[in-house]
Amino acid sequence: MTLTTEKIKNNYPLVLIKLLIVSLFVISLISGFIKTSSYLNLTGDENGFLKVLNTNENSFFRPAIILLIPLGGIFINKRIGWILIQSYFYFLITRLAFKASYLDLTDLMLTVINAVGFLLLLLIIVIMNKRKISHSIYKISKKGLINMNIIASVIGMSITIISVKI
Numbered sequence: 001m002t003l004t005t006e007k008i009k010n011n012y013p014l015v016l017i018k019l020l021i022v023s024l025f026v027i028s029l030i031s032g033f034i035k036t037s038s039y040l041n042l043t044g045d046e047n048g049f050l051k052v053l054n055t056n057e058n059s060f061f062r063p064a065i066i067l068l069i070p071l072g073g074i075f076i077n078k079r080i081g082w083i084l085i086q087s088y089f090y091f092l093i094t095r096l097a098f099k100a101s102y103l104d105l106t107d108l109m110l111t112v113i114n115a116v117g118f119l120l121l122l123l124i125i126v127i128m129n130k131r132k133i134s135h136s137i138y139k140i141s142k143k144g145l146i147n148m149n150i151i152a153s154v155i156g157m158s159i160t161i162i163s164v165k166i
Contacts, residue, residue: 011132011133011137013127013130013133014127014128014133014137017085017124017127017128018074018085021067021070021071021074021085021088022071022074024067025064025067025068025071028061028063028064028067029061029064031060031063032060032061032063032064033060035060036060036061039060062163066088066091066159066163067088069084069087069088069155069159070084070085070087070088070089072084073085073087073088077137077138078138078139079138079139079140079144079148081138082128082134082138082140082148082152083148083151083152083155084155085128086125086128086148086149086152086153086156087151087152087153087155087156087159088156089121089124089125089128089156090125090152090153090155090156090157091155091156091157091159091160092121092156093118093121093122093125093156094156094157094160095160095163096114096117096118096121097118098160098164099114100114100118129145129149134148
């Protein structure tokens with residue numbers, strides 16, 4: 001399989017989405033290491049590194065662990081890869097909805113930021129559902145797209161519920 005300019009032109013939205021996921025993963029890892037280092041310097045506890053890594057406690061690596069789900073989907077160009085990528089964006093939408101429920105609606109700036117974030121996530125989901133991405137790359141038929149979206153949304157919501165409980 002060779003990459004031609006036509007294939008790249010047709011798939012640039014998917015490439016951008018995959019680059020977004022990879023960059024978010026790298027940023028969350030770097031942030032986790034920085035926060036862990038700061039925490040250990042402040043507490044002076046040399047044995048505290050295992051405590052920081054514990055996901056039941058306040059783990060600084062939890063976002064990176066959650067980002068492993070769509071990161072695995074990036075490398076799989078089958079239905080399961082599409083589901084893993086989509087489930088992450090459904091996770092972000094449900095997580096944003098949980099946070100927005102505690103938002104002070106009189107604060108206009110936070111409301112606008114949440115609305116823009118919600119719309120951007122919906123745009124990414126719509127782009128992933130376009131025929132040239134869902135059918136030509138992931139081989140998902142138009143009828144199967146609804147089922148795949150339901151599966152991805154259930155996985156995304158489940159990750160949200162699990163991450164809120166922990």
